[in-house]
Amino acid sequence: MPSSSRAPSRPEDGFDVVLIGIAARGLAASARRAGLRALAFDLFADEDTRALAHGVVRLRRKQGFALDPDDLLEQLARHVGPDTPVVLGTGFEDAPGLVARLAGLFRVAGSGAAALARLKDPFAFARLLGDLDIPHPRIFTDRAPAGMHALEKRIGGSGGGHVRRAAEPRGEGWYLQEFLEGHSVSVLFLGNGRAARLLAFSEQWCDPGEDAPFRYGGCAGPIQLEETLVQQVAGALSRLTGAVGLKGLASADLILHEGSWHLIEVNPRPGATLDIFDAPPLPPLLRLHLDTCAGGLPPLPLLVPGAGVEARAAGVFYAPAATVMRDALPGWVADRPAPGTRIAAGEPVCTVRATGRDIAEARAVLARRMNHLSRALGTAGRAAAAE
Ligand SMILES: Nc1ncnc2c1ncn2[C@@H]1O[C@H](COP(=O)(O)OP(=O)(O)O)[C@@H](O)[C@H]1O
Numbered sequence: 001m002p003s004s005s006r007a008p009s010r011p012e013d014g015f016d017v018v019l020i021g022i023a024a025r026g027l028a029a030s031a032r033r034a035g036l037r038a039l040a041f042d043l044f045a046d047e048d049t050r051a052l053a054h055g056v057v058r059l060r061r062k063q064g065f066a067l068d069p070d071d072l073l074e075q076l077a078r079h080v081g082p083d084t085p086v087v088l089g090t091g092f093e094d095a096p097g098l099v100a101r102l103a104g105l106f107r108v109a110g111s112g113a114a115a116l117a118r119l120k121d122p123f124a125f126a127r128l129l130g131d132l133d134i135p136h137p138r139i140f141t142d143r144a145p146a147g148m149h150a151l152e153k154r155i156g157g158s159g160g161g162h163v164r165r166a167a168e169p170r171g172e173g174w175y176l177q178e179f180l181e182g183h184s185v186s187v188l189f190l191g192n193g194r195a196a197r198l199l200a201f202s203e204q205w206c207d208p209g210e211d212a213p214f215r216y217g218g219c220a221g222p223i224q225l226e227e228t229l230v231q232q233v234a235g236a237l238s239r240l241t242g243a244v245g246l247k248g249l250a251s252a253d254l255i256l257h258e259g260s261w262h263l264i265e266v267n268p269r270p271g272a273t274l275d276i277f278d279a280p281p282l283p284p285l286l287r288l289h290l291d292t293c294a295g296g297l298p299p300l301p302l303l304v305p306g307a308g309v310e311a312r313a314a315g316v317f318y319a320p321a322a323t324v325m326r327d328a329l330p331g332w333v334a335d336r337p338a339p340g341t342r343i344a345a346g347e348p349v350c351t352v353r354a355t356g357r358d359i360a361e362a363r364a365v366l367a368r369r370m371n372h373l374s375r376a377l378g379t380a381g382r383a384a385a386a387e
């Protein structure tokens with residue numbers, strides 16, 4: 001089947017794996033690296049996703065950047081049979097019901113609805129972390145105690161755009177979490193339902209948008225952390241994996257502060273750090289995901305900086321102004337919108353990638369590339385959007 005949006009295909013077309021997410025390009029790249037024929041479903045059907053996957057179906061976008069369950073189920077029924085493994089990426093954080101439905105219809109390879117529900121209900125999650133003796137911030141359903149810095153978060157939110165400082169949650173569906181001083185770090189790990197294996201740590205940063213001070217910016221890695229901390233996190237994530245039945249690739253967000261750490265979030269799915277870690281010396285991450293979902297847990301050492309390990313950085317480039325994609329984007333850009341695509345101010349345009357001998361160099365190259373795009377799209381894009 002050619003890589004075209006909503007191209008007709010039949011289940012017997014012979015794909016090895018089905019990928020679904022808000023943006024499936026990272027998973028499609030991993031499938032390509034693993035030698036798997038992928039059928040990708042996402043909201044963008046970007047040019048590189050089309051080149052990497054063997055088929056791409058563009059899904060209808062619901063308010064913001066949400067998947068529309070009706071459209072998703074309709075498209076899957078049309079294109080996917082019951083035997084092909086289905087891998088879920090971003091976009092299911094607030095939809096355990098939809099994940100359960102998909103699992104009843106297709107061969108979903110991943111953690112499943114029950115795990116998602118426990119990780120994404122902040123109250124159940126905090127209780128679970130307490131029971132497992134895993135350090136975590138306190139959470140509140142109404143006002144934070146006097147003098148405490150707190151963040152307001154939306155239950156099931158993702159991408160950081162819903163997080164801001166507040167003294168009181170605005171209402172139903174929102175909660176407060178104690179603000180912790182420190183550095184944001186994420187760890188990519190594998191779970192086989194019983195134990196976890198850490199693959200690599202990365203640093204993460206925010207790229208504040210209008211009224212969104214904690215909007216996701218990017219990540220860089222691998223980074224090296226103290227051995228005792230690594231062991232503590234590995235133990236904690238193994239306990240959590242066993243308790244929840246985590247399967248496949250997942251990531252945990254941590255805040256580090258002077259040798260101590262807190263777990264703030266677990267995303268039970270492949271995520272943004274595919275962009276920096278799906279490269280040698282690590283084997284194809286989608287292959288690891290499928291193998292661990294089947295119960296294995298490969299004896300891979302933690303990836304750390306050193307000889308033969310390139311430092312990588314990847315960040316989201318948000319449109320500085322309303323833009324119509326005109327000229328070809330540079331080769332270091334991923335998630336490449338097709339020419340003619342209209343992008344509103346503040347929406348993600350693409351992902352910028354960079355490498356270096358160390359993290360500092362990779363991040364410096366990334367920053368220069370971001371500036372280059374800002375200049376190029378800030379003028380040309382604005383002019384085109386005004387036409
Ligand atoms: N309790 C906290 N203390 C300090 N910073 C936090 C806290 N919670 C979140 N953050 C910051 O906000 C970012 C987004 O928060 P997170 O809970 O991961 O949101 P999302 O689920 O949308 O990814 C984190 O990566 C971190 O930088």
Ligand SMILES: [Mg+2]
Nearest residue numbers: 159160253265
């Ligand atoms: Mg997060």
